[in-house]
Amino acid sequence: GLPPLTLPSLNLGEIQQLFPAILTLTFVSFVEAFAVAKSLASQRRQKVDANQELIALGTANLGSALSGGYSVTGGFSRSVVNFSAGANTQLAAIITAVLIFITVWFLTPLFYFLPQASLAAIILVAVVNLIKIEPLQRLWRYNKADGVALLVTFFAVLMTGVATGIVIGVAFSIILYLWRTSHPHIAIVGRVGESEHFRNIERHEVSTCPHVLAIRVDESLYFANTKVLEGYLTNAVLKYPQVKHLVLICSGINFIDGSALETLEQLIQELEQIGVRFYLAEVKGPVMDHLEKVNFPERLGRERIFLSTDQAMRTLECV
Known part of the structure; x- marks a missing residue:
């Protein structure tokens, strides 16, 4: 038979003891249910709303908690069997619930001796087509x-x-x-023909200027990759001793964290000491907003920040 509806009795000590397991179980249950939903929905060209799935799982688990049941999630095997049977609407779930209710109340003795191998065979036949x-x-x-x-x-x-x-x-x-x-793609770029486009000098036929070095970083800057960028820029300047201007193209940078900003400021000072001026081009709005908060544009000089690489190169007489 079915257990009565009761509120679970938990004290603070039990909650603290169970919390790590509950957190893991919640994460795993949602991942499993959402993965099953996406896998089955893709076969029928349907979309799955993750928020709606989370609400449904939460509601189902509230009902399970009141009846003393286990944690509820979208089971892969049962969902696939239901899908293979041709279920299309929530009516299939209602029919399943009614049949389970009847089975629990009246048919449990008949299913007690059913070999588990037969249940496993049903699941395997349904799942094999999804592999x-x-x-x-x-x-x-x-x-x-x-x-x-x-x-x-x-x-x-x-x-x-x-x-x-x-x-x-x-x-x-x-x-x-x-x-x-932490290993971002960094490239020295040059002008493509007489256009306003700049591409990797190792991939395209481009023109460059001996006194200007334009470098593009295709990754956001944070603590894990700042030393890589610093080493690349330093080696590039040493490789081209005639360079007097270094333009960092920021089209691929979505954010700069505090550690990266500090490293960048130190690098600018080191470049200034050896006679190389530092410039920025194509800085994205959100990145510039954060730089404005610490007055970085004023310290660098707003005249050294350009909207486009083409504008920077023309200003530095590299056309």
């Missing part, structure tokens, strides 16, 4: 790092379980992101 190797192969060809992240998460889930596996996958993805952003 697709081609997306993994395509992802591996496009970016091996993303492919490694997928494989790490996959094997972590198999060996440690869903909760721990997802945590390992998220941690690995964060490490991968930090590694990527």
Whole structure:
């Protein structure tokens, strides 16, 4: 039969003891449910609202808590079986709920001796069609790092379980992101023909000026990559001793954190000491707003900040 509806009795000590497990369970439950929803929705060209899914899971878990049930989430196996059966609307969930209610009340003794292998076979037959190797192969060809992240998460889930596996996958993805952003793409650029466009000198036929060095950074600046940028700019100036002006193109910079700003100011002073003037071009509005708060434009000189690379190069007589 069904348990009565009761309020859970929890004291502060129990809440503190259970909070880490609750936090992990909440995260894993939502990730699992949303992943299942996206996987199934993509096969019918439908969209999934993450906020609506979160509200639905929260409401379902409130009901489960009042009846003494387990944490509720979107189960992959059950969802796939339901999907394979041709379910299209919420009516399928209502029918399932009614059948479960009848089973719990009247048919439990009949299902007690049902072999688990038969249930597993139903799930495997439904799930096998969702296993697709081609997306993994395509992802591996496009970016091996993303492919490694997928494989790490996959094997972590198999060996440690869903909760721990997802945590390992998220941690690995964060490490991968930090590694990527700490090694930004930096390029010396030159003018393409007589146009206003500037491209990488190693990829295109461009014209440059011996007294001006234009460098583009394709990543936001923060503590993990400032030393890489500092080393690149310093080496570039040493490689081209005739350079008198260095233009940093900021079209790929979405933010500059405090550590990066401090490093940038120190670099500007070092360049000034060896006779190289520093300029900025194509600084985005939000980045400039933060620079304004610490009076960076005044300290650098507003005349050294340009709206476009073309404007900077023409001002420095590099056309």
